[in-house]
Amino acid sequence: MEEFTLPPPRTNYLNAEYGVKSWLLTKDHKRIALLYMGGVSFFFFIGSLYAMAIRLELLTPQGDLTQSSTYNKMFTQHGIIMVFFFLIPAIPATLGNFLVPMMIGAKDLAFPRINLLSWYIYMAGGIITIYALLAGGVDTGWTFYTPYSTTFSNSYVLTTGVGIFITGFSSILTGLNFIVTIHTMRAPGMTWYRLPLFIWSHYATSLIMILGTPVVAITILLLAFERLAHIGIFDPAAGGDPVLFQHLFWFYSHPAVYIMVLPAMGVVSEVIANFSRKNIFGYKFVAFSSLAIAVFGFLVWGHHLFVASQSVYAGMIFSFLSFAVAIPSAIKVFNWTATLYKGSISYDTPMLYGLGFIGLFTIGGMTGMFLASLATDVHLSDTYFIVAHFHYIMVGGTLLAYLGGLHYWWPKISGRMYPEGWGRFSSLVVFVGFNLTFAPQFVLGYMGMPRRYHTYPADMVSWQVLHVLSTAGASILGFGLLVPLIYLAWSLRYGRIAESNPWHLPGLEWQTPSPPPTENFYETPIVTSEPYEFAPPETKEVVGKFEKQAPAQT
Amino acid sequence: MQSWFPFIPESASTISGDVDAVYFYVTGVTIFFCTLIWLVIFFFVVRYRRRNAFEIPRPIEGSHKLETLWSVIPLIIAMSIFVWGAKVYFAQYRPPQNALEVYVVGKQWMWKFQHPTGQREINELHVPVGQKVKLIMTTEDVIHDMFIPAFRIKMDVVPGKYTSEWFEATKPGRYHFFCAEYCGMNHSGMRGYIEVMEAKDFDNWLSGNANQTSPAAAGQAMFESLGCASCHGANAEGGRGPALIGVFGSNVTLNGGQTVRADEGYLRESITNPQAKIVTGFGPIMPSFQGQVNEEQLLGLVAYIKSLSTAKQPVTPTAKPPATGTPQSANPVRSQ
Numbered sequence: 001m002e003e004f005t006l007p008p009p010r011t012n013y014l015n016a017e018y019g020v021k022s023w024l025l026t027k028d029h030k031r032i033a034l035l036y037m038g039g040v041s042f043f044f045f046i047g048s049l050y051a052m053a054i055r056l057e058l059l060t061p062q063g064d065l066t067q068s069s070t071y072n073k074m075f076t077q078h079g080i081i082m083v084f085f086f087l088i089p090a091i092p093a094t095l096g097n098f099l100v101p102m103m104i105g106a107k108d109l110a111f112p113r114i115n116l117l118s119w120y121i122y123m124a125g126g127i128i129t130i131y132a133l134l135a136g137g138v139d140t141g142w143t144f145y146t147p148y149s150t151t152f153s154n155s156y157v158l159t160t161g162v163g164i165f166i167t168g169f170s171s172i173l174t175g176l177n178f179i180v181t182i183h184t185m186r187a188p189g190m191t192w193y194r195l196p197l198f199i200w201s202h203y204a205t206s207l208i209m210i211l212g213t214p215v216v217a218i219t220i221l222l223l224a225f226e227r228l229a230h231i232g233i234f235d236p237a238a239g240g241d242p243v244l245f246q247h248l249f250w251f252y253s254h255p256a257v258y259i260m261v262l263p264a265m266g267v268v269s270e271v272i273a274n275f276s277r278k279n280i281f282g283y284k285f286v287a288f289s290s291l292a293i294a295v296f297g298f299l300v301w302g303h304h305l306f307v308a309s310q311s312v313y314a315g316m317i318f319s320f321l322s323f324a325v326a327i328p329s330a331i332k333v334f335n336w337t338a339t340l341y342k343g344s345i346s347y348d349t350p351m352l353y354g355l356g357f358i359g360l361f362t363i364g365g366m367t368g369m370f371l372a373s374l375a376t377d378v379h380l381s382d383t384y385f386i387v388a389h390f391h392y393i394m395v396g397g398t399l400l401a402y403l404g405g406l407h408y409w410w411p412k413i414s415g416r417m418y419p420e421g422w423g424r425f426s427s428l429v430v431f432v433g434f435n436l437t438f439a440p441q442f443v444l445g446y447m448g449m450p451r452r453y454h455t456y457p458a459d460m461v462s463w464q465v466l467h468v469l470s471t472a473g474a475s476i477l478g479f480g481l482l483v484p485l486i487y488l489a490w491s492l493r494y495g496r497i498a499e500s501n502p503w504h505l506p507g508l509e510w511q512t513p514s515p516p517p518t519e520n521f522y523e524t525p526i527v528t529s530e531p532y533e534f535a536p537p538e539t540k541e542v543v544g545k546f547e548k549q550a551p552a553q554t
Numbered sequence: 555m556q557s558w559f560p561f562i563p564e565s566a567s568t569i570s571g572d573v574d575a576v577y578f579y580v581t582g583v584t585i586f587f588c589t590l591i592w593l594v595i596f597f598f599v600v601r602y603r604r605r606n607a608f609e610i611p612r613p614i615e616g617s618h619k620l621e622t623l624w625s626v627i628p629l630i631i632a633m634s635i636f637v638w639g640a641k642v643y644f645a646q647y648r649p650p651q652n653a654l655e656v657y658v659v660g661k662q663w664m665w666k667f668q669h670p671t672g673q674r675e676i677n678e679l680h681v682p683v684g685q686k687v688k689l690i691m692t693t694e695d696v697i698h699d700m701f702i703p704a705f706r707i708k709m710d711v712v713p714g715k716y717t718s719e720w721f722e723a724t725k726p727g728r729y730h731f732f733c734a735e736y737c738g739m740n741h742s743g744m745r746g747y748i749e750v751m752e753a754k755d756f757d758n759w760l761s762g763n764a765n766q767t768s769p770a771a772a773g774q775a776m777f778e779s780l781g782c783a784s785c786h787g788a789n790a791e792g793g794r795g796p797a798l799i800g801v802f803g804s805n806v807t808l809n810g811g812q813t814v815r816a817d818e819g820y821l822r823e824s825i826t827n828p829q830a831k832i833v834t835g836f837g838p839i840m841p842s843f844q845g846q847v848n849e850e851q852l853l854g855l856v857a858y859i860k861s862l863s864t865a866k867q868p869v870t871p872t873a874k875p876p877a878t879g880t881p882q883s884a885n886p887v888r889s890q
Binding site: 063069072139141148151152153235236237239241242243276278281282283284285307308309315316319320324326327331333334335337338340341344345347358359362363366367370372374375377378379382383443447450451452453455457460462533534535537540541 | 560561562563572573576577580583584587588591592594595598599602603604605609610611612613614615616617618620621624625628629632633635636638639640641642643644646647662695696697699701703704706707708709710712713714715717730732733734735736737738739740741742743745826827830844845
């Protein structure tokens, strides 16, 4: 028998160094992305446990699982953990951190140390928040409305506020790092219009991060001063205004919705184009719609205050602007759909998640119109309709895109393939479970069920039926989310070894081994092609009856 | 408590039908576009599925005209929803004339109501059918929200000011109301019923609970006991302080020249924070009554001052207050 000697294992970012210290002091953006992935997954797990407890409690009209005060803490903590510690960092800090340098052909982010610092800040904020939850919890709702949060709540408002305040800085640093990197570190030939749309959406997200996050920091600071020293800014007895808090809070927290969903749109643009082997339909429209969303997103906060004693005319202006911000999102949905036309569409797991995203995001976006419209918002605000609407955006949008992106880049990140059959199966389970959980809540909301209710009237039989459906859906969703957790972990050891370009794609991140070396590329790539260029651009077809047919071949 | 359509709450006010109409319109638009997009995606995904591992489809350039088309059409539809929604909302928030005014005070975790004739209720409100009812609301502690699904109305109740909402019930019945703004531990228990009655039943109910002190009468007693009379006059005709007769609903000229409409919020501010707006011709001598009167007493004082306008000075803002002995008294109330 001939003897084969295996070639020595190639050095990559995972095996370049070993030991805890090599991870905790790493300056490699790919390792930091994995650190973030650990943190984000941990917080998502905690947040999900709260969600399950909430759904179980609502099975019956009475409060039989927990006390009201405990229930209030559960939905508050579910919101805080999910928003600040999962949704905001999920895609930018993990996939973004890993892929922004790789997609533009750079060796790392512009400020590797700041990148590591941002993870430590994130974890410090997270640990302080977890401490607050363990010490006694917080019960103000994730929105911290005054004067309940400043004067009346007997819970760990300040400690939680400190946690969120600190975490905000990690988001600012990440945004700063992305902006500088995208401006200064693109590979030769990587012009702005050759950037993958993932980069455009992360650029837009970064703008919101650095412009919006300081406002929430200031707001939390004012809240702390008010609670500690009673400076009176939110207290009508001292000439302040409790509604001012809501203006300040939503000035950040509405754009924060776009921090959560813009990166998701970036992932979906990648997935839709690459898994149908087509260039994206209307690249510039999709790219600039991200920037338009980032800009207009700052002008619509008042639609959270239609029934908060804001003036009728302010309400009308904010309603108008809220409808206007819907248009760039609509453009994206139509362009993704048009990208599929005459493509070569695969049914791989990332594509299933991508298609699921479009379907659910469309519902989430369209139901936003009920809330932008003044007459219906008066009836629907603070009901389960709102809860359903933002979960369609946050879970149906961001979470699905995150999972899709995770599967898509898993071979690059881990060097292993995930089991495709399990991937498809779990994506379908997630889709079905998600819809069963949140679709009934739209109906509940219009029927008048307020949100943040521990108990509801027992004579509303239809409410209970809808709650039972929702809880059943949540169980399916929970199961659907556990499956990938198991097989992704399994694949790290037993998965098939991934090639450098398992999906046969043109993107720069696939032109280097899997997992990549620490410096990403052995040689700095030189970009000569358009994004998503599967076929030579000369063969391009122009569609649309209104334009002249371009010559098919030159 | 079901309507003709199983997923719609009871519709029992003059505006609930209008709100439902907007709701159905937006639902129709949503279902149409979602279905359209899903069907197109489904068709493409099946029709253009990958048939062999090596196929490379022909790239397609975007089309500006198509993209403009699918930017403009959604914009037009969005604007139609905006205009319709704003129109209904505007009608919904224009305060009606001659409404029955019920004072509402929210507190953790109960709702207190007082009728203009003095009857008090807790977590239950009796109103007549076919009459406009205006709720003038405030809170003793945190922000609450009075949400009546069957009437499709909702308004936050904010500390330090008065907010209002109104409805006209169209059919007798018993309807839920809820606190819709999270207000602490027992938030979900802060709910009750609106009992809409035929006019004669309502009158019976009122007379069955007669001999109550009306808010205005209670306010008058407060006016005397707090010593307001020493400056504003025994009959509120004015003195060192401005006359209060006819103030409500008029335009008051302040020191510095600007004018302000004297609504409930203005009266409230002038009691709790008198230095904020000084009527022209008067000095800043009034002490604050912040903390000395609770919300219900404050509402009583406001009701008393309002009664001085509605009884003696109906809706004729040009009329001057009755002549009095003190010369300054004509100054403060200036109408335009």
